[in-house]
Amino acid sequence: MDQLIRLLTLQDANTRTVLLGTTILGGASGVVGVFAVLRKRSLVADAVAHASLPGVCLAYMVVGDRSFAAFMLGALVMGLIAGGFIAFVRAATRTKEDAAIGLAVGGFFGLGIALSRIIQSTPGGTKAGLDGFIFGKAASMVSTDAALIGVVAAVVLLGCVLLFKEFRVVCFDREFASGQGWPTLLIDMLLMMLVCVCTVAGLPAVGVVLMVSLIVIPAAAARFWTERLTPMVLLAGVIGGTCGLLGTALSATLPAPQSGLSRGWPTGPVITLVGTAVFVVSLLAAPERGVVAAWVRRSRLRRRIARQNLLRAVYEHLERGGDFARAWTPAALEPGAVRGLPAARRAGLVRASGAQLVLTTEGRAAAARVVRAHRLWELFLITGASLATDRVDRDADEIEHHLSPELLAQLEARLAAEGRLPAGVPRSPHEQTAGPAGAGVVDS
Amino acid sequence: MTPPHSQPGIDSAWAVLSLGFGATEAWTLATAVLCAVGCGVVGCFLVLRRLSLLGDAISHSVLPGLAAAFIITQSRGTIPMLAGALVVGLLTGFLSAGLSRWGRVSEDSSLGVVFSSLFALGVLMITWVARDVDLDPGCVLYGLIEFVPFDRIGIAGLEVPRAMVGIGVMLLVSVTLIVVFFKELRITAFDPSLATTMGISAAVMHYGLMGVVAATTVVSFEAVGSILVVAMLVAPGAAAQLMTDRLHRMLWLAAGVAALAAVLGYGAALALNTSIAGMIATASLAMYVLAALLAPAHGWLPRLVRRYALSLRIAREDLLGLLYRRYEKGQAAGTEAEPLAEAAAMRALGGGMLSRLATWGLRREGLAEVRGGGLVATSAGLSRARGVIRSHRLWESYLARNLPLPADHLHEPAHRAEHFLTPEAVEALSEMTPESVDPHGKSIPPASRGE
Numbered sequence: 079m080d081q082l083i084r085l086l087t088l089q090d091a092n093t094r095t096v097l098l099g100t101t102i103l104g105g106a107s108g109v110v111g112v113f114a115v116l117r118k119r120s121l122v123a124d125a126v127a128h129a130s131l132p133g134v135c136l137a138y139m140v141v142g143d144r145s146f147a148a149f150m151l152g153a154l155v156m157g158l159i160a161g162g163f164i165a166f167v168r169a170a171t172r173t174k175e176d177a178a179i180g181l182a183v184g185g186f187f188g189l190g191i192a193l194s195r196i197i198q199s200t201p202g203g204t205k206a207g208l209d210g211f212i213f214g215k216a217a218s219m220v221s222t223d224a225a226l227i228g229v230v231a232a233v234v235l236l237g238c239v240l241l242f243k244e245f246r247v248v249c250f251d252r253e254f255a256s257g258q259g260w261p262t263l264l265i266d267m268l269l270m271m272l273v274c275v276c277t278v279a280g281l282p283a284v285g286v287v288l289m290v291s292l293i294v295i296p297a298a299a300a301r302f303w304t305e306r307l308t309p310m311v312l313l314a315g316v317i318g319g320t321c322g323l324l325g326t327a328l329s330a331t332l333p334a335p336q337s338g339l340s341r342g343w344p345t346g347p348v349i350t351l352v353g354t355a356v357f358v359v360s361l362l363a364a365p366e367r368g369v370v371a372a373w374v375r376r377s378r379l380r381r382r383i384a385r386q387n388l389l390r391a392v393y394e395h396l397e398r399g400g401d402f403a404r405a406w407t408p409a410a411l412e413p414g415a416v417r418g419l420p421a422a423r424r425a426g427l428v429r430a431s432g433a434q435l436v437l438t439t440e441g442r443a444a445a446a447r448v449v450r451a452h453r454l455w456e457l458f459l460i461t462g463a464s465l466a467t468d469r470v471d472r473d474a475d476e477i478e479h480h481l482s483p484e485l486l487a488q489l490e491a492r493l494a495a496e497g498r499l500p501a502g503v504p505r506s507p508h509e510q511t512a513g514p515a516g517a518g519v520v521d522s
Numbered sequence: 523m524t525p526p527h528s529q530p531g532i533d534s535a536w537a538v539l540s541l542g543f544g545a546t547e548a549w550t551l552a553t554a555v556l557c558a559v560g561c562g563v564v565g566c567f568l569v570l571r572r573l574s575l576l577g578d579a580i581s582h583s584v585l586p587g588l589a590a591a592f593i594i595t596q597s598r599g600t601i602p603m604l605a606g607a608l609v610v611g612l613l614t615g616f617l618s619a620g621l622s623r624w625g626r627v628s629e630d631s632s633l634g635v636v637f638s639s640l641f642a643l644g645v646l647m648i649t650w651v652a653r654d655v656d657l658d659p660g661c662v663l664y665g666l667i668e669f670v671p672f673d674r675i676g677i678a679g680l681e682v683p684r685a686m687v688g689i690g691v692m693l694l695v696s697v698t699l700i701v702v703f704f705k706e707l708r709i710t711a712f713d714p715s716l717a718t719t720m721g722i723s724a725a726v727m728h729y730g731l732m733g734v735v736a737a738t739t740v741v742s743f744e745a746v747g748s749i750l751v752v753a754m755l756v757a758p759g760a761a762a763q764l765m766t767d768r769l770h771r772m773l774w775l776a777a778g779v780a781a782l783a784a785v786l787g788y789g790a791a792l793a794l795n796t797s798i799a800g801m802i803a804t805a806s807l808a809m810y811v812l813a814a815l816l817a818p819a820h821g822w823l824p825r826l827v828r829r830y831a832l833s834l835r836i837a838r839e840d841l842l843g844l845l846y847r848r849y850e851k852g853q854a855a856g857t858e859a860e861p862l863a864e865a866a867a868m869r870a871l872g873g874g875m876l877s878r879l880a881t882w883g884l885r886r887e888g889l890a891e892v893r894g895g896g897l898v899a900t901s902a903g904l905s906r907a908r909g910v911i912r913s914h915r916l917w918e919s920y921l922a923r924n925l926p927l928p929a930d931h932l933h934e935p936a937h938r939a940e941h942f943l944t945p946e947a948v949e950a951l952s953e954m955t956p957e958s959v960d961p962h963g964k965s966i967p968p969a970s971r972g973e
Contacts, residue, residue: 120634121575128749170822171814173569177760180574181810184753188803191664191750195796212663213645287663287749288645291638298631343649350642357635361625369624 092221099224100283100322106231108296108318109238110276112311113269115297116249124290125182127277129160131190131286134211146223153278160186161270213344214285216326230279237272246307285346295353302364317356325349383479384418389445391415402442405434446503452478453504454489467508549671553686554784557742560693562758562780564738566773567731569759570711579637581739581751583614585644600688604740611736665747665799688741696734708769746799757806761813764820783809836941837871837880839910845899846907861896908967914940915960916951922961929961
């Protein structure tokens with residue numbers, strides 16, 4: 079823990095640069111990832127990342143030394159070749175894009191593995207540190223590497239800022255953009271280029287295999303919190319930066335397993351899992367689109383519907399006696415309607431009266447409102463939509479819970495104009511029999 | 523190269539059968555071929571149903587399942603590994619489908635989130651347990667097919683590599699399932715809505731396929747690792763799809779492509795002294811690229827050639843038509859045909875390589891010749907041109923008679939149709955056309971004798 083704090087408070091110069099580099103990298107990936115995700119190109123980024131491994135290997139073979147800039151260049155070239163391959167296959171053959179991406183992921187990565195094995199069997203080959211490029215090893219980065227990553231990532235960020243309008247229009251309506259004369263193909267290519275550069279920059283820290291997570295996860299997580307592009311981009315940038323920072327710091331400080339070959343935690347998976355955690359939290363807790371919020375909304379609606387069904391059943395049961403203050407038992411109601419009873423009692427609409435139950439004053443008013451909405455809608459269906467009287471109960475059942483006060487007012491106005499608006503709660507336009515759920519009161 | 527516990531008799535038999543290979547190499551190659559074929563055949567359905575990326579995702583994400591199975595049972599037994607991988611494989615399908623449905627995340631992003639998260643989890647789990655086992659994060663990516671022959675079990679008196687048994691059994695299972703459910707698989711692959719209306723459960727087929735993919739991935743895992751398996755799943759099917767339009771032929775072709783890729787990849791790996799699985803994946807990609815470029819049915823180059831040949835034929839026929847009309851004009855005036863200057867011919871045909879090739883071809887075949895500073899049709903050329911002109915003018919007559927088109931709108935459609943009317947169609951048209959002149963008053967040449 080102390081070590082983590084020491085790391086995060088940036089007390090060591092080399093660590094400071096590495097952490098700063100991965101943070102900027104995470105931010106840039108998050109930002110560019112938003113466009114890749116919206117453009118539905120997130121898995122192309124995966125293919126590009128996998129393809130950069132043979133690029134790195136070839137660069138090593140050409141240069142013959144561990145040169146970071148050469149690695150980046152090689153990876154970039156191979157990444158663009160993979161991107162071009164996917165585009166060619168999509169445009170010129172009957173093979174679909176998904177197969178093209180799968181081919182690029184597996185095929186190029188296979189080539190990379192084969193090349194890296196060749197390099198490792200040459201004298202001095204193990205010093206190339208190619209293993210670190212597979213899962214990422216921020217710990218083995220020196221500050222000049224990290225500085226280069228930071229600079230590249232900053233350039234990507236700048237590119238996104240400058241091309242923001244172009245990317246936005248291509249992401250949301252490509253056809254419209256073409257029609258308006260935007261060079262959409264060029265913009266698409268620029269976007270893929272930035273994704274590619276960003277992916278390549280992330281290799282030493284995150285690794286080929288999991289780089290896609292740094293592109294996709296921040297964007298996908300940010301999407302839960304907002305419907306607007308600018309906040310989404312900013313949020314994804316912040317999430318990505320946090321993942322980069324926390325993931326690197328954690329992987330460096332967690333107690334490492336003492337394995338013979340790979341000492342310490344690989345950075346890539348840790349960064350990815352930090353992202354996953356943020357994603358899961360967003361998925362659950364986001365106010366509008368989150369799963370919990372949606373569940374709460376749905377169950378609230380369900381409870382309201384159950385309560386209203388109960389009130390209407392009670393109202394129709396009591397209506398025959400004409401005395402709404404009369405006590406009643408749940409047994410007199412249809413079994414389906416009783417489900418809303420606990421909620422109604424909690425809301426103070428129903429209270430106990432000895433062994434029986436009565437509607438409170440509020441309960442009576444609420445029941446009258448519900449029944450009124452139901453019957454007004456029935457009337458409307460009969461007069462406005464010319465439905466048969468025996469059909470309307472079912473239809474009204476479905477809609478009565480969703481009638482807004484404005485809609486009810488309009489309904490009243492319309493019925494009043496036709497001279498059909500009854501005062502108070504209208505009489506039911508059809509026979510009260512054991513009807514569908516919620517409506518039924520058994521004739522006695 | 524003799525493995526520590528091998529049977530000399532069988533190994534030497536193998537050595538003879540495998541043309542000088544050692545037994546180790548033979549077993550490795552056999553495992554590689556079986557593995558590639560198993561993946562390739564199953565992969566056809568992924569390719570056809572556009573689920574390649576789900577295959578990709580599953581092959582990544584079985585990792586935590588394997589790691590969990592290992593941690594729980596503390597062994598690398600096939601059954602627990604298979605169970606763990608199946609659970610996580612199906613979970614990947616459920617999770618990504620659920621994310622895109624309930625989380626409203628786009629399909630590709632949800633796959634990306636799910637498989638990268640599960641894979642990361644798996645890598646960390648394996649790093650954690652890697653202290654005391656031979657499961658290391660590297661081998662999960664590219665497998666250890668080189669070591670497969672050294673871990674053998676006896677089956678029917680034969681010492682067979684353990685990994686190969688799993689791969690072989692899985693191949694048998696997949697083939698059996700494909701044979702038994704061929705009709706259902708075919709209908710769901712090509713027309714899912716028809717399949718649903720016929721009472722074939724889409725969900726059962728979908729998750730069944732996912733299960734088979736997950737199981738195939740697991741048995742292939744030890745040999746070729748998780749990421750390279752993607753290439754072996756997708757490449758043969760995608761390549762075969764470019765070579766045929768029939769499903770059973772596609773399956774056979776995919777198996778052939780897969781086996782060939784395995785053999786080629788293995789050979790290349792031996793020659794370059796590098797990772798066998800890596801080279802097999804590379805060879806698979808190379809085979810696909812070859813198919814995409816050269817496959818006779820749907821390859822890029824044959825299609826280009828076919829299109830160019832058609833353009834060339836049209837240019838030649840147009841040029842012949844031009845020369846014929848000049849000849850006709852000359853006949854009417856009682857003079858020789860006015861030669862068509864090279865530059866004018868080029869302009870009329872649209873210029874470029876194609877026009878030059880058309881002109882050159884006509885002259886080479888003696889259908890046209892240079893006379894008086896330009897091109898003139900020879901008598902052979904004229905009789906060839908007559909067919910084209912005949913189609914053209916018969917079509918014009920037909921259009922004029924049957925469609926209320928104005929006279930100046932007849933030429934263009936006829937100009938296009940003349941190249942595509944079959945002899946039978948021309949015959950039928952001529953039977954409908956009593957008059958011997960077209961709507962412009964030009965005479966319709968008679969059918970050439972001898973045809």
